[in-house]
Amino acid sequence: MxxxxxxxxxxxxxxxxxxxxxxxxxxxxxxxxxxxxxxxxxxxxxxxxxxxxxxxxxxxxxxxxxxxxxxxxxxxxxxxxxxxxxxxxxxxxxxxxxxxxxxxxxxxxxxxxxxxxxxxxxxxxxxxxxxxxxxxxxxxxxxxxxxxxxxxxxxxxxxxxxxxxxxxxxxxxxxxxxxxxxxxxxxxxxxxxxxLARPGGLDYEGAGQRWIAPGDEDALAAACAAYPDATIVAGATDVGLWVTKQHRGLGTLIHTGAARDLARIERTEAGLAIGAAASLADAFAALDNDFPELHEAWERFASAPIRASGTLGGNVANGSPIGDSMPALIALRAEVVLRRGDAKRTLPLEDFYLAYRKTALARGEFVARIVVPPRGEQLLLRAWKVSKRYDQDISAAFACFALQLAGGRVASARIGCGGVAPIPARARRTEAALQGQPWSAATAERAAQALAAEFTPIDDMRASAAYRGRVLGNLMRRLWLEGGDGRAVTRVHDAAVSEAPR
Ligand SMILES: Cc1cc2nc3c(=O)[nH]c(=O)nc-3n(C[C@H](O)[C@H](O)[C@H](O)COP(=O)(O)OP(=O)(O)OC[C@H]3O[C@@H](n4cnc5c(N)ncnc54)[C@H](O)[C@@H]3O)c2cc1C
Ligand code: FES
Ligand code: FES
Structure with missing residues (x-):
């Protein structure tokens, strides 16, 4: 009924x-x-x-x-x-x-x-x-x-x-x-x-279309297995546009939002485990605790209403090459936990993306959680979004740098990039150029040149390919300016902050 x-x-x-x-x-x-x-x-x-x-x-x-x-x-x-x-x-x-x-x-x-x-x-x-x-x-x-x-x-x-x-x-x-x-x-x-609470979730049908909103993760797994061709919908900040802009009929919809256990954010031995249905607002607040350097990047992710509806799992599963959370999560060595029925598997997030808009998700499988390992000592972490407007804009390029420093050297480097490849990508050649090197202006400059040439981005309305390459190199230089010996102030509002908080 x-x-x-x-x-x-x-x-x-x-x-x-x-x-x-x-x-x-x-x-x-x-x-x-x-x-x-x-x-x-x-x-x-x-x-x-x-x-x-x-x-x-x-x-x-x-x-x-x-x-x-x-x-x-x-x-x-x-x-x-x-x-x-x-x-x-x-x-x-x-x-x-x-x-x-x-x-x-x-x-x-x-x-x-x-x-x-x-x-x-x-x-x-x-x-x-x-x-x-x-x-x-x-x-x-x-x-x-x-x-x-x-x-x-x-x-x-x-x-x-x-x-x-x-x-x-x-x-x-x-x-x-x-x-x-x-x-x-x-x-x-x-x-x-x-x-009004409905612990078992909602099974609704109207005008010949079905909406299944299971009340917990197990029931969600069963629904995805039973209806592998259904469209999974979380906050609908991507899916909603398929309706309003593309006028698509979506068929049976499986909603993740009633599964409260899938919205949990927990601290586990493996790190911060963020349920796929956690809102972007809640996920970013939790990440802020461990990685406050990322706060500005999260503040520039869409707007408050989008972050209230949208989920971290939706951003990761959508797999857009201009998605903002994935480059940062890749730099933080995040893993994604996928579930199909009772079977679970875990992948490094960078391996989840196979090609443009193609992920490793199998039929009937869904993203269950994203796990971010604890931060190491002496982590130099920065993320920058480059877009035409400060607020509510899509990235022309996004880069997140996570350098593990030890004894004045780069013990390891992870760089996640967005907007410069068909998928959210790791800059592996640039990471190799940094690995084991003294953390110095010369190393940063070599890495900047490597990063500028690492990808073959496209020209589009947001930026030209040449701009995207150059801006990545410049972000590497900025990392040195902000996180090297000099600790230069690179922004006008940073200079103001020390005297009068905004
Ligand atoms: C105005 C506006 C501004 C935006 N700005 C940004 C921005 O600055 N940066 C950015 O990265 N994105 C931005 N977005 C895109 C969007 O907000 C994010 O991608 C968001 O995280 C999507 O989450 P959602 O819960 O709304 O996903 P939905 O729209 O519900 O789903 C997105 C996709 O993921 C799938 N999916 C959802 N959950 C799961 C799951 N658990 N398992 C498997 N598949 C799943 C769906 O089937 C669908 O394919 C913006 C969108 C709008 C409308
Ligand atoms: S009409 Fe909804 S945000 Fe513009
Ligand atoms: S008063 Fe805001 S658009 Fe006119």
Whole structure:
């Protein structure tokens, strides 16, 4: 007996049946519910006009995260609470502080982007009420505005915290003992979500299409084995575009998001084991603990809403040559654990990629986890993404350098590169040029020349082949400038950081 999709919409329970599972949340909100406050701009996760906030049971209270409704598939909301701009008005009818702040600070002109900005700010208001300027910038990295120039919106992000909140969706507070306090509305939502919980997962069918969302990894393994031709879908930040841009029918869909054990991030003897269904946001936070040098690269990966929906397993399995996590994971010697039925196998991540968009995944097999070994002593680690824009852009080139130094020499070197080959690749010749050499300007220069010539990249709209080669060589030189004897400051904002944090 097919089950309906159940979730909370602006605090009210809804059940959906008969709708094709590849329907996006945006289409459903606008076409089926006539909630047209949520806009469609790009329909590919880039502009943020469609941003809504999704809350789910978290540690203390709820986790509130912005997501792009345009590429989020409707059944993936099962058991969650969705908030749209229509739901923010407070019980007394007044505007929510986020909305009021946008009005007071003139944060809206034509208004098309405004609901999306309001929802991104609402997500921040609920999750990080004392956000720093850098956190505000990051929270808004997925929202584009053609009119305001952003300054009034940033002012609203400041102002929203000064306005009183009536009963409604208040910011969390802190009790005298430092614990997080939550408002009664949030508590009520948490209780309602408890009642919607479906430990066995969801088996849904609508308009002749099936959505299987197994409740744990074992059940997922059984479903993948039973339906080897089904499309696996995690956060749909790649798959969603197959629907909205390529208008593809996806057939039976197997969703990884209900298997909570597949989202676990654990510290094991082998290292940090990141479940394939862990969100990019959670995976990057865990990697930040062990490898803080990578923080900036993760901050530049898409935008906050994409990192909230997208998963590390999806990035790795998608295998795009311009994917950003893989070059870094390859440099960190990560391994990928694949599972088919009860059989598991482990591969070095670089061996997972066979050719352009071709991976070692067999029929019925899926990515179960990614394991990153513990860091060694004296690791010199840097990763740089080169793209036309700082935020929310695709890499023209990406390089991650992991040099194990010992006694002034390079004991071992691993370099992962993206955007320069048909697959995420290791720069083995350059690694060999570094291996065992004194860590010096001369060695770095030889390695830079080797790296510039190591790959045969292509010309495309993001960069020419010549630029890509040259930029890789220059990143090697930068590694020496930042991590060699001189420790040069290579960026203007680095110089400013020592005096006044951004
Ligand atoms: C606006 C925008 C910006 C982006 N920016 C970046 C960026 O800066 N850097 C970057 O690298 N990527 C970027 N991406 C791409 C995308 O966000 C990532 O690739 C993301 O990690 C995909 O994860 P997902 O969970 O959404 O995967 P999905 O879209 O659900 O799936 C992607 C692919 O992986 C397969 N898959 C998913 N999980 C598994 C599994 N466990 N086992 C086997 N197969 C699986 C699916 O079948 C599909 O082929 C961007 C995307 C958008 C829309
Ligand atoms: S419509 Fe542009 S991000 Fe969704
Ligand atoms: S107010 Fe016009 S696009 Fe932002």
């Amino acid at each position: 097919p089950e309906p999709i159940r979730f909370l919409l602006n605090g009210e329970p809804v059940e959906v049946a008969g709708v094709a599972p590849q329907t996006t949340l945006l289409e459903w909100l606008r076409e089926h519910r006539r909630l047209t406050g949520t806009k469609e701009g790009c329909a590919e996760g880039d502009c943020g006009a469609c941003t809504v906030v999704v809350a789910e049971a978290g540690g203390a209270g709820l986790d509130w995260r912005p997501v792009n409704a345009c590429i989020r598939l409707l059944p993936s909301l099962d058991g969650k609470a969705v908030f749209t701009v229509e739901g923010l008005r407070q019980r007394d009818g007044s505007l929510h502080p986020v909305q009021q702040a946008m009005v007071e600070c003139h944060g809206s002109q034509c208004g098309f982007c405004t609901p999306g900005f309001v929802m991104s700010l609402f997500g921040l208001y609920k999750s990080a009420p004392a956000a720093t300027r850098a956190e505000v910038d990051d929270a808004l990295s997925g929202n584009l505005c053609r009119c305001t120039g952003y300054r009034p919106i940033l002012a609203a992000a400041q102002r929203m915290r000064e306005l009183p909140a009536a009963a409604g969706w208040r910011a969390p507070g802190r009790a005298a003992d430092g614990t997080r306090t939550i408002d009664p509305e949030e508590e009520q939502i948490a209780q309602q979500l408890g009642a």
